[in-house]
Amino acid sequence: MTALMPDAAVEPTPRQRTWSAFRRNPLGVASAIVLLLLALVAVFAPLIAPFPEGYGADTSQPPSAAHWFGTDDIGQDVFAQVVWGTRVSMAVGVSASVLAIVIGLLIGISAAYFRRLDTPLGVLVDLSLSLPMLPLMILVAALAGPSVRTLAVVIALFSWPEVARVVRSQALSIVPMPFVSAAKVVGGSSLWIVRTHLLPGVIPVVGVSVVLTTSRAVLAEAGLSFLGLGDPNSWSWGTILHKAQQSGSLASAWWTTLFPSLAILLLVLSTTLLSVAYNDARNHRNDS
Amino acid sequence: MAPSPEPAASGPAAVLPASAPAGDVVLRATGLHKSYHGGMLSRGGAVRAVAGVDLELRAGETLGIVGESGCGKSTLARMLVGLERPDEGEVTFRGRPFFTRGGVPRDIRRRVQMVFQDPLTSLNPRMTIHDIVAEPLRVHRLSPNVRAMRERVGELLTLVGLSPDRMSRFPHEFSGGQRQRIGIARALATEPDVIVCDEPVSALDMSVQAQVVNLFAELQRTLGVALVFIAHDLAVVRHVSHRVGVMYLGRLAEVGPAAEVYGAPAHPYTMALLSAAPVPKPQLRGRSRIMLAGDPPSPVAPPPGCRFHTRCWKATERCAEVEPVLEAAGEHYAACHYAERG
Amino acid sequence: MRFIGLRLARGLLTLWFAVTVTFFLVRLLPGDPVLAVADPNMTEELRLKLLADFGLDKPLAAQYLDYLGQLLQGNLGMSFRQSIPVTTVLMERLPWTLILTISAMVVTIALGIPLGVLAATGAKGWLDRMIQLTGVTAQSLFVPSVGIFLMYVLGVWLGWFPIGGAVDLDATGFGATLSMLHHLVLPCLSLVLIQLGGYVLTMRTTLIDALGEDYVSLAKAKGVRPGKVVWKHALRNALLPTTTIAGLQLGTLVGGAVLTETIYAYPGIGRAVYEAVGQLDFPVLQGAFVLLAAAVVVANLITDVAYGILDPRVRTS
Amino acid sequence: MSEPPVLEIRDLHVTFSAHGREIPAVRGVDLTIERGQTLALLGESGSGKSVTAKAVMGLLDQPNVQVRSQVARLGGRDLLAMSADERRALRGSEMTLVFQDALSALNPVLSIGDQVGELFRVHRGMSRKEAKARSVEMLDLVGIPAAAKRIGDYPHQFSGGMRQRILVAMAVALEPDLIIADEPTTALDVTVQAQILELIDRLRRELGTAVLLITHDLGVAAEVSDRIAVMYAGRIVESGEVGELYDRPAHPYTGALLAAIPDLDSPASELRAIPGAPPSPASVPPGCSFAPRCDRATEVCVSTRPPLAPVTGSDRQAACHHSEEMLHGAIA
Amino acid sequence: PSVPGSAGGSGSDTGSGSQAPAGTDRLTIGTTADVVNYNPLVGNSRTDSWVTNLMYPHLTQMDEAGKRVPYLATEWSYSEDGKTATAKLRDDMKWSDGKQVTADDVVFSVTSVQKEKFGVVAGLITALDKAEAVSPTEVAFHLSRADGTFLDNVGFWLPIVPKHVFEKAPSVQKFANDANWVSAGPFKLTKVERGQRYIMERVDGFGPGQPAVKEIVFRVFPDVNTEVLALRNGEIDLIGNVLPPATATELKNDQQVKLQQIPSLGWAHLQYNTKRKPLDDVRVRQALAHAVDYEAIRAIALKGYAKSSNSSVLTPSLPAYTDPASKEYAFDPEQAKKLLAEAGVANLSVGMIYDQADPNIARWAPMVRDSAKKAGITIKLQGLERNTYLDKTAKRDFDIYAGSWAVMDNPPANLGLAFKTGGFINYAQVSDPKLDDLIDQAQRALTQEEAKAPIQEAARIIHDQVYDNVLYVETFNIAHSAKWTGFKPMPSELLSILNPLSLASAKPAS
Numbered sequence A: 001m002t003a004l005m006p007d008a009a010v011e012p013t014p015r016q017r018t019w020s021a022f023r024r025n026p027l028g029v030a031s032a033i034v035l036l037l038l039a040l041v042a043v044f045a046p047l048i049a050p051f052p053e054g055y056g057a058d059t060s061q062p063p064s065a066a067h068w069f070g071t072d073d074i075g076q077d078v079f080a081q082v083v084w085g086t087r088v089s090m091a092v093g094v095s096a097s098v099l100a101i102v103i104g105l106l107i108g109i110s111a112a113y114f115r116r117l118d119t120p121l122g123v124l125v126d127l128s129l130s131l132p133m134l135p136l137m138i139l140v141a142a143l144a145g146p147s148v149r150t151l152a153v154v155i156a157l158f159s160w161p162e163v164a165r166v167v168r169s170q171a172l173s174i175v176p177m178p179f180v181s182a183a184k185v186v187g188g189s190s191l192w193i194v195r196t197h198l199l200p201g202v203i204p205v206v207g208v209s210v211v212l213t214t215s216r217a218v219l220a221e222a223g224l225s226f227l228g229l230g231d232p233n234s235w236s237w238g239t240i241l242h243k244a245q246q247s248g249s250l251a252s253a254w255w256t257t258l259f260p261s262l263a264i265l266l267l268v269l270s271t272t273l274l275s276v277a278y279n280d281a282r283n284h285r286n287d288s
Numbered sequence B: 001m002a003p004s005p006e007p008a009a010s011g012p013a014a015v016l017p018a019s020a021p022a023g024d025v026v027l028r029a030t031g032l033h034k035s036y037h038g039g040m041l042s043r044g045g046a047v048r049a050v051a052g053v054d055l056e057l058r059a060g061e062t063l064g065i066v067g068e069s070g071c072g073k074s075t076l077a078r079m080l081v082g083l084e085r086p087d088e089g090e091v092t093f094r095g096r097p098f099f100t101r102g103g104v105p106r107d108i109r110r111r112v113q114m115v116f117q118d119p120l121t122s123l124n125p126r127m128t129i130h131d132i133v134a135e136p137l138r139v140h141r142l143s144p145n146v147r148a149m150r151e152r153v154g155e156l157l158t159l160v161g162l163s164p165d166r167m168s169r170f171p172h173e174f175s176g177g178q179r180q181r182i183g184i185a186r187a188l189a190t191e192p193d194v195i196v197c198d199e200p201v202s203a204l205d206m207s208v209q210a211q212v213v214n215l216f217a218e219l220q221r222t223l224g225v226a227l228v229f230i231a232h233d234l235a236v237v238r239h240v241s242h243r244v245g246v247m248y249l250g251r252l253a254e255v256g257p258a259a260e261v262y263g264a265p266a267h268p269y270t271m272a273l274l275s276a277a278p279v280p281k282p283q284l285r286g287r288s289r290i291m292l293a294g295d296p297p298s299p300v301a302p303p304p305g306c307r308f309h310t311r312c313w314k315a316t317e318r319c320a321e322v323e324p325v326l327e328a329a330g331e332h333y334a335a336c337h338y339a340e341r342g
Numbered sequence C: 001m002r003f004i005g006l007r008l009a010r011g012l013l014t015l016w017f018a019v020t021v022t023f024f025l026v027r028l029l030p031g032d033p034v035l036a037v038a039d040p041n042m043t044e045e046l047r048l049k050l051l052a053d054f055g056l057d058k059p060l061a062a063q064y065l066d067y068l069g070q071l072l073q074g075n076l077g078m079s080f081r082q083s084i085p086v087t088t089v090l091m092e093r094l095p096w097t098l099i100l101t102i103s104a105m106v107v108t109i110a111l112g113i114p115l116g117v118l119a120a121t122g123a124k125g126w127l128d129r130m131i132q133l134t135g136v137t138a139q140s141l142f143v144p145s146v147g148i149f150l151m152y153v154l155g156v157w158l159g160w161f162p163i164g165g166a167v168d169l170d171a172t173g174f175g176a177t178l179s180m181l182h183h184l185v186l187p188c189l190s191l192v193l194i195q196l197g198g199y200v201l202t203m204r205t206t207l208i209d210a211l212g213e214d215y216v217s218l219a220k221a222k223g224v225r226p227g228k229v230v231w232k233h234a235l236r237n238a239l240l241p242t243t244t245i246a247g248l249q250l251g252t253l254v255g256g257a258v259l260t261e262t263i264y265a266y267p268g269i270g271r272a273v274y275e276a277v278g279q280l281d282f283p284v285l286q287g288a289f290v291l292l293a294a295a296v297v298v299a300n301l302i303t304d305v306a307y308g309i310l311d312p313r314v315r316t317s
Numbered sequence D: 001m002s003e004p005p006v007l008e009i010r011d012l013h014v015t016f017s018a019h020g021r022e023i024p025a026v027r028g029v030d031l032t033i034e035r036g037q038t039l040a041l042l043g044e045s046g047s048g049k050s051v052t053a054k055a056v057m058g059l060l061d062q063p064n065v066q067v068r069s070q071v072a073r074l075g076g077r078d079l080l081a082m083s084a085d086e087r088r089a090l091r092g093s094e095m096t097l098v099f100q101d102a103l104s105a106l107n108p109v110l111s112i113g114d115q116v117g118e119l120f121r122v123h124r125g126m127s128r129k130e131a132k133a134r135s136v137e138m139l140d141l142v143g144i145p146a147a148a149k150r151i152g153d154y155p156h157q158f159s160g161g162m163r164q165r166i167l168v169a170m171a172v173a174l175e176p177d178l179i180i181a182d183e184p185t186t187a188l189d190v191t192v193q194a195q196i197l198e199l200i201d202r203l204r205r206e207l208g209t210a211v212l213l214i215t216h217d218l219g220v221a222a223e224v225s226d227r228i229a230v231m232y233a234g235r236i237v238e239s240g241e242v243g244e245l246y247d248r249p250a251h252p253y254t255g256a257l258l259a260a261i262p263d264l265d266s267p268a269s270e271l272r273a274i275p276g277a278p279p280s281p282a283s284v285p286p287g288c289s290f291a292p293r294c295d296r297a298t299e300v301c302v303s304t305r306p307p308l309a310p311v312t313g314s315d316r317q318a319a320c321h322h323s324e325e326m327l328h329g330a331i332a
Numbered sequence E: 001p002s003v004p005g006s007a008g009g010s011g012s013d014t015g016s017g018s019q020a021p022a023g024t025d026r027l028t029i030g031t032t033a034d035v036v037n038y039n040p041l042v043g044n045s046r047t048d049s050w051v052t053n054l055m056y057p058h059l060t061q062m063d064e065a066g067k068r069v070p071y072l073a074t075e076w077s078y079s080e081d082g083k084t085a086t087a088k089l090r091d092d093m094k095w096s097d098g099k100q101v102t103a104d105d106v107v108f109s110v111t112s113v114q115k116e117k118f119g120v121v122a123g124l125i126t127a128l129d130k131a132e133a134v135s136p137t138e139v140a141f142h143l144s145r146a147d148g149t150f151l152d153n154v155g156f157w158l159p160i161v162p163k164h165v166f167e168k169a170p171s172v173q174k175f176a177n178d179a180n181w182v183s184a185g186p187f188k189l190t191k192v193e194r195g196q197r198y199i200m201e202r203v204d205g206f207g208p209g210q211p212a213v214k215e216i217v218f219r220v221f222p223d224v225n226t227e228v229l230a231l232r233n234g235e236i237d238l239i240g241n242v243l244p245p246a247t248a249t250e251l252k253n254d255q256q257v258k259l260q261q262i263p264s265l266g267w268a269h270l271q272y273n274t275k276r277k278p279l280d281d282v283r284v285r286q287a288l289a290h291a292v293d294y295e296a297i298r299a300i301a302l303k304g305y306a307k308s309s310n311s312s313v314l315t316p317s318l319p320a321y322t323d324p325a326s327k328e329y330a331f332d333p334e335q336a337k338k339l340l341a342e343a344g345v346a347n348l349s350v351g352m353i354y355d356q357a358d359p360n361i362a363r364w365a366p367m368v369r370d371s372a373k374k375a376g377i378t379i380k381l382q383g384l385e386r387n388t389y390l391d392k393t394a395k396r397d398f399d400i401y402a403g404s405w406a407v408m409d410n411p412p413a414n415l416g417l418a419f420k421t422g423g424f425i426n427y428a429q430v431s432d433p434k435l436d437d438l439i440d441q442a443q444r445a446l447t448q449e450e451a452k453a454p455i456q457e458a459a460r461i462i463h464d465q466v467y468d469n470v471l472y473v474e475t476f477n478i479a480h481s482a483k484w485t486g487f488k489p490m491p492s493e494l495l496s497i498l499n500p501l502s503l504a505s506a507k508p509a510s
């Protein structure tokens, strides 16, 4: 019978192509490095600075060699606060986005695959979008105590619809694919198809969602903390800003505002740029 | 090539496709109807994709289906494998209905397989060839362990002319023809009695098309599976089929032994189709052709009476009013009031 | 028509859902609204009287049915704390919210589309990178920090803009409009900054996709000028996802922008809701949520209509 | 020939760069089309047919594509010497393109009248009203029923055949010198395909336009073309007059293709398949690209690339070391 | 008797100030919240009081020292047995619709509060039996028991509302009073733009004396940072609310801005739930009291804008009552450890609730936690949203309560509410018969001198038993533009310089 095709120089797999395109994007690589650094700061916070607590004599000092980021109005080192804030902000960001993505995946895929569920789930999405975040936050904080975990849960509750929509539209493009029909013909159950075909298929877009929801969650955490709904027992960037706001020194003691704001900016910026770079790299049609 | 452990099928036709082997009826479709209601956006009216099709497929034979784009070939194919539930009518496999209360019984699922048109999109780009071909084995738990599964996948790949040592590659690393072979190997994995092929070669390069057509012919000869072979290329269908059905707007216009349908078409549409097909022989240029006027009507509002009458040069008033039914002349059926019986 | 009807039905369903959920949600809030109004020293008898006044004495289900009944008649009830109709409370704030958020949205779109186009047409060039970077940076800003910074620099230092507020007390007639715009600049700018990135990036990706389509090639093959190819042929197709974002935002706009309103002392509804939470003013909260849900529903409808205008495939079928 | 050919291309190269790799999609293509002539460019998927067409039209202006050629003339005008704007002015009026998939080639959000009329407005400076009137005429010409009424409709409201006709209408609207039709009927039914091919042929006869018909269907090429050029892996491997080429192919690839076609009249027991698959454009063997699949291949085929050279005793060119053998073998 | 504003006597000459720059005619005041309710009997938020206090007269006012001075009432006294209190009223005050302010209005106001039991006042007039208008200018309050705190309370706290307007409402409680105001204060509310500003105009011919400034505008700045910027930018002349200490430190050096300081009438404190184990043991409470670094809190969290009250509920703001013998608990972790050991408590771990929105407490709560750690005590911070905090407080659902009491202007009355069995702000759930007895005794006393001894004794018990752990008395900083002068601040955050007395004397600096 027919001869085998000569083994034409093996084309790179999509993953390799994405990776090589990604490496070519300086913004993307820089973002990844920044994120990595932030993650390291979060993990090794105890090695970098002592936990900011107690009070010091040098209150409201501008940045100096002793206090790189200055001190706040009770004399705590802002650098230490920012370093430890990295932990909580990133933890809230990551856990909220993971949670949002789990919910979003579940609902998005169900809506796309079980067409009958689409309308009810659509209503659910509309509903969640029309729900007020703040009172819900207060409610949950009251029932569960304002902890990092509560923040993550509440932020996730408000972030999943976005993920669900992205997942749904991606899943909708997979469901009519012949390989899904093929799996059905072969006898695969709904669960099988969802597990082996839909889930892996939506993972790449979820990858983008992860970073985006993380960055939104970080901002949301800062906002909620800023409004006084944060966890008083831990430092997050939003908490630092909240304390600065409460002491009325947002404008004058600029260092108490600037550095946590910069940290937020850095994290959100690098996550967003990373997702943009990843998206560009994945989009093989337009790369050069 | 190692023959697959397929249970003895009806004796392989020595040369194909001489005459249809007279096996049992494995697949029977009666009065199939399928309409699609568009999404919320559609302006009322359903697309009547398939509107009353009766078919029989006998063991070991190849039934070709031709017809123009949108006439319902794929919809029919999907109903024949139980991917789509007919609105009306029934598909039976060896006399047992496809759709029972709990969905399609697993053993019927195993026995009826499908090969898709586009070899790339019908293979999950994220799965290796091994995983793709092993999917039916996993689903039906046909392999006791991982090693047995690998062996079986290797066997299947060899059967379709692929080297088993490439089974950990991904689909995009293969050429179009090779991908289609992978699709065929997957369809063979459950040792089916019937394979429905929905335009299995349309997406292939002309230089590769012949390889796959040959493969189908050979598989049928050695394994004795019954094939439904859908295509819009008349020559390809002629080449592989024992019997041929011609579809127009959701209905069969004509069914019969390939030689008869091609040699002495009874339905004007078949005639038009045969005459419009371009022939790769420059010296035949300028032969007289039947040029049909206009475009095929919309399947949302098919014309009353005979569906073809709006483009038919033979049409009379009767055609516009009375819908012709498939009438037999021996093995050769045609749905036309003025069928030409040779 | 049937389509509109279906959307409407779905919208009403969402609305009812939202009303129901928020009704019970609000009542789960910690604290006793009666305590927030009267002296905690009150007698049990007075407490019951107050509860009855607020309609909080009945079982929840009855309260809920009452509320639905009133809602159907367009009655949102009376504020616990202010003893005036909720509608009045909300309507005092709504116009300001709309002025701020809608102007921000309009400016964002007006800037975002051309910037997205610039980025997409020079994809991967330095201008594209600049635009992306700027957009994303702006998007990552934390409103209160930016707000204070802007007010400090542009307000206190340079004295170009007023600090907070929505309009000058003494301005009348046309002067009032000018003053309003003057006050609008900074809060609007903050909102534009944080929203712009989303529009630019979406615009950029969808336009790059559209520019790769066959119909764009055909337009070029017809000899259409490159600028026109982008603006006439590609852009309209690329606008659809942008419409989706805008629609989503439109819905939430009515909810106000709490952080921005707080920092800029803008009399919007977001702030009022935040305060109502603090005051346990159930009817005001509830009314705000109804408004918000209604806005989301209406925004969905508007998005659908916009889709119809932009995309004839939707319009004509 | 006193008149210059409508299209003359010498040594066209198109190279894409992706992920730092060069993909030579077209590698030294020559094309000449005389007035009133139809040249069919045959070849399988990925052989570089569309890229050639786009390069001729000047549509490959993205940063990651390099296009070069020694000669590019349209009716005597040197395309290489022109400014981008001058070339743009030729597009749509002097040379036009019919795409394969009419649904994706028509802008979904603009009305048909708008899209057809655009040609008149861009190249003839007509007013909206004049352009509309001319558009109706053109749509009538290609057989759109009730054209005046449907001018405001959108692409999705037309059937596939009608859309393709609209593309044809746009292609002929300004009576160009050259129409390039890139697989104009692949997406269509045979009965409608016949109509469209007939239409293009009629317009060619009436207007004297030259047509470059791109197809992979040997049947279609045989039906309508005067000359054939066969592409394989970015090169033209054989070209010649249609009848001669089908009768006596001078390149083994052409021969194998013709042999692999199932014949309606005589269903053979087994088709003569060509082994293997076409090479990927990213990795081309140094010698003859077809050598790995060729049953005549010898050592020289593997090491040396045969140039496209005239075949003795005919008006033909072939790029094969063994073309003489081929012809003799066929005669014998 | 001195009359508010009468000293200025500048009323007539500012009237011609139409030529003067708007800045001198108008005083713009920043506030962080909107008016919630214009009904002075109901509204109890800060901005509510600021606005309504300028509209509705009270019987008396308070001066810098916390002493009552005349306002609507010119004289007031108790009968011999202390069961009748009378007040004589001015006859020259008119409602803005022209009607005279009479004793009927006073009777109506106090009776409404008594009947509908709303606002702060209801808790302060429990002794009232019946109020009676003896004549248009004289009111008699018949009391069920002798109560020496009554006149102080009712005089200072009760706003007098126009009977002929308020009586038309079916329930005074539900009367919104949100338009067509009929008022009798030095200013009348003319225009309201919710979320933005409240505009008040001077009442010409205001009986007790016409203010210098013609127009007062309250502008709403929800964020204090913006408010400060607005002050520095000259958009507002005065920040009504108390400045956070850190801001005050910064504004100290600003030439454009003047700071005025007033001690608070209230105090900030920790209370230990005496009904919870092991806090029911006085040694544990004392240990906790020794585990607080009072000095650090005052010096750092409050930037020194706080005084020690020597751990006594009789603060230095009311010098007439203070007990010089009282001594502050020393920050002494070792002592704390010892006390705990005595009590047999190891690894003490308790929660502490506070309102996260209170900037000062949010500052020092972690300091309390950190200093307690030195004594081996674990304090878990529960910084709560305000309503949750209030709810937990009302339900006495806490181990340690951290908070502050704003205005404690009358020790016998206040200690009654705070420490008598069942008192409504008795958060610590103190139930000490001896204490109850002493407080009753002080309340019955008709003069300060008489009340002093029992109240000091009560305060000593509170100190020793640690029923309350007073951390400090804040020194309020009020910032205003240097362009203005003449404010007369009051020792209350609620009123500070936003009261008729103070505003009436405010005038441009030049």
Ligand SMILES: Nc1ncnc2c1ncn2[C@@H]1O[C@H](COP(=O)(O)OP(=O)(O)OP(=O)(O)O)[C@@H](O)[C@H]1O
Pocket: B036, B037, B038, B047, B048, B049, B050, B067, B068, B069, B070, B071, B072, B073, B074, B075, B076, B232, B299
């Ligand atoms: N899922 C669906 N929803 C709505 N309409 C459908 C759906 N699937 C098919 N149709 C419509 O049903 C008709 C028949 O479609 P079908 O795919 O069976 O045709 P076909 O003969 O296979 O065409 P082709 O040759 O193009 O594959 C078409 O008009 C098609 O638009």
Ligand SMILES: Nc1ncnc2c1ncn2[C@@H]1O[C@H](COP(=O)(O)OP(=O)(O)OP(=O)(O)O)[C@@H](O)[C@H]1O
Pocket: D016, D017, D018, D023, D025, D043, D044, D045, D046, D047, D048, D049, D050, D051, D052, D216, D281
């Ligand atoms: N934009 C592009 N970037 C990179 N490679 C491209 C691009 N466009 C085309 N190619 C490559 O050029 C080669 C020739 O493509 P072309 O479209 O000309 O083939 P074709 O002969 O028209 O095939 P078909 O019959 O499928 O249309 C292909 O291998 C393709 O991968």
Ligand SMILES: [Mg+2]
Pocket: B073, B074, B075, B198, B199
């Ligand atoms: Mg099909």
Ligand SMILES: [Mg+2]
Pocket: D049, D050, D051, D182, D183
């Ligand atoms: Mg092509």
